[in-house]
Amino acid sequence: MTTNEKSHDGFTDDERAAMKDHAKELKAAKRRGAKADTEPEVLAKIAEMDDADRVLAERVHALVKENAPNLTAKTWYGMPAYARDGKVVLFFQSAQKFKSRYATLGFSDQAALDEDTMWPTSYALTSLTPATEKRIAALIAQAAG
Numbered sequence: 121m122t123t124n125e126k127s128h129d130g131f132t133d134d135e136r137a138a139m140k141d142h143a144k145e146l147k148a149a150k151r152r153g154a155k156a157d158t159e160p161e162v163l164a165k166i167a168e169m170d171d172a173d174r175v176l177a178e179r180v181h182a183l184v185k186e187n188a189p190n191l192t193a194k195t196w197y198g199m200p201a202y203a204r205d206g207k208v209v210l211f212f213q214s215a216q217k218f219k220s221r222y223a224t225l226g227f228s229d230q231a232a233l234d235e236d237t238m239w240p241t242s243y244a245l246t247s248l249t250p251a252t253e254k255r256i257a258a259l260i261a262q263a264a265g
Contacts, residue, residue, distance in 0.1 A: 159193040
């Protein structure tokens with residue numbers, strides 16, 4: 121069975137690994153308390169990524185720091201995420217993590233992106249151009265409220 125095949129319980133090995141990562145994150149957060157600086161953990165996760173994903177994740181991280189300094193960096197299912205009051209607002213998912221064609225920049229329901237009756241909550245990322253970075257920066261600032 122490959123890592124993308126479904127196991128007997130309906131989850132792939134990659135999905136099960138992400139859930140285990142999340143369980144570890146919750147235990148670690150409880151141990152260290154809410155005020156701990158978790159940015160080093162995020163930077164370590166970014167450093168573990170393959171080159172293409174790492175370059176994207178580093179730049180997304182920098183854009184969050186520049187445009188939403190009120191958000192706290194944390195890991196979420198083993199991926200970089202950014203939270204307000206402990207709740208994830210946006211996250212980066214590497215292509216490598218689930219062996220997908222592209223990395224994803226996603227926003228949770230905590231993001232202030234509401235527009236009319238429908239709006240996107242995730243974006244495929246393959247590379248960053250100045251125009252893409254400008255659009256991402258605006259989305260991050262809006263999402264952070």
